[in-house]
Amino acid sequence: MQMNFIYELFGTPLGYVIWAIYQVVKNYGVAIIIFTIILKVAMLPIAIKQQKSSAKMGAFQPRIAEINKKYAKNPQKKQEELTKLYEEEGYSPMKGCLPMLIQFVILFGIIDVVYKPLTHILHLSKDVIAKAAEIIGGNAGAMNQQLKIVDAIQQDPSKFSELGQNVIDKVNSLDLNFLGLNLGSVPNWTSILIIIPILAGIFSFLQMFVSMKMNPMGETPGAGSMKMMMFVMPIFSVWITFSVPVGVGIYWILTYVVGIGQVLLLNKLYNPKELREQAIAEMEERQKARKKPVVKKEIKKDEKGNEVVVEETVSQKEINRRRLAEARKRDAEKYGEEYVEVTDDDLK
Structure with a gap:
């Protein structure tokens, strides 16, 4: 019940978007393809920021490697130093998780839309759907209930005459087939639909591989997890596309296909090497600014009681002290x- 609420929460707004596209193209599969492309274009600014953030991360890889080596036996101190470094450079490792989080949120919505075409595409009322569910029987709360209703009405419309001819015509006009595949069917090992999980796994791996090839992370903290994800995500992709209708699987595959194109395009427009060199130059400038002596002005009184401005040149280290x-x-x-007096060790 709780998962159904989550699906509906994200599925309702996405349903209106896909419905609007469907009204134009009148093809469910094409509507999903167009939606995926629109989504990727909308997320392009986030992808650009992530590209620049990765380059920025590469700029201070040597300092990260130095911290990792220096505090290898003191994880707590290492984390403190890394956090301090991130704060100094204005970098947040969590920003890299945002695209993945958005992708999963969209996935929940797509699952709801594909499982409930009567709600999201045909906009039938809950009462009509409930009545149709009574006619076919079965588990009223099942995720695939609406897909069963569509199949039952299209096979034998006469059983649903009490719903009205208008409803029957709407359902009969809904074509869930795309390139010979039924978008409402769930893949299994014995059908041609097994091609969907296989392609999902392949393109998932390819996107991760291309991303890491184009944006090497070296010894950064996220490098190990990225390498692990290159193998975990394909397995997850195969599993998820075996568990949901083909319509969701097509969206999942297209997300990776368009994602690969996006990675190649961004690396051409925002060359990682050039971005990294720029980030290094900016980092060096900030370091110079932090080390540059600061002129402090203070108003004091002289021997005669007159106020005078006294200037003092103080290093940033002395200010911190x-x-x-x-x-x-x-x-x-x-x-x-x-x-206890402050020592140089306290300022490291």
């Missing part, structure tokens, strides 16, 4: 502890 010393003094006074 003074801030930490002030914080320690406040804590020492507040908690009655002994004040």
Whole structure:
């Protein structure tokens, strides 16, 4: 019941989009293809940001490798140093998860749309669908109930005369076949539909392979997980497309096919090497700015009591030292502890 709610939550808005496309093309399979392309185009800005983010990550790979080596036996300190580095460079590792998260959200919606063509494509009322479900019997809460209704009406419309000729005509006009495949059928090992899970696995692997080839991650923290995903995602893709109707499988395959084209296009428009060189230059500039002495101005009184502006050139390291010393003094006074002088080790 809870999963049905999640499917409906994402399926309802997507259903209207695919319905609008279907009204133009009058072909369910073509509507799914067009939807997939529109979705990929809409997500292009996110993909561009991810491309630039990956290049930025590559810019400070040497510093990441240095931290990994230096604190190999101290995971907590290593994580602290990596977090500090990310904050300094304005990088967030979690941003790379956003496209994957969106992809799964869309998948839930597509599953609902394909399983419920009477709701999303024909816009039949719940009462009409419930009445049709009573006629065919079976489990009223089953995900494939509407697909069974479509099949039953198209095979023997006379059994559903009480629904009205208008409803029967609508259902008969719905063609779930595409390239000789029934989009409402679930693949199994003994049918031609097994080609869908096989293609899903192949294109899933190809997209991960092309992405890693075009954007090598070196020794970055996400490199190991990316390599693992290159093999996990194809297995997951095969499993998921064996569990859902062919319509969902076609969307899944197209997502990877268009994704491969997107990776190739982005690498041409936003060359990773050039982006990385730019990111390195920007990082070096920030490092110079952090090391550059800061001129501090302070108003003081001279021996005669006159206010004068006193300038002092202070390094960023000295500023950090003074801030930490002030914080320690406040804590020492507040908690009655002994004040400990700040050392260079504290500033590393």
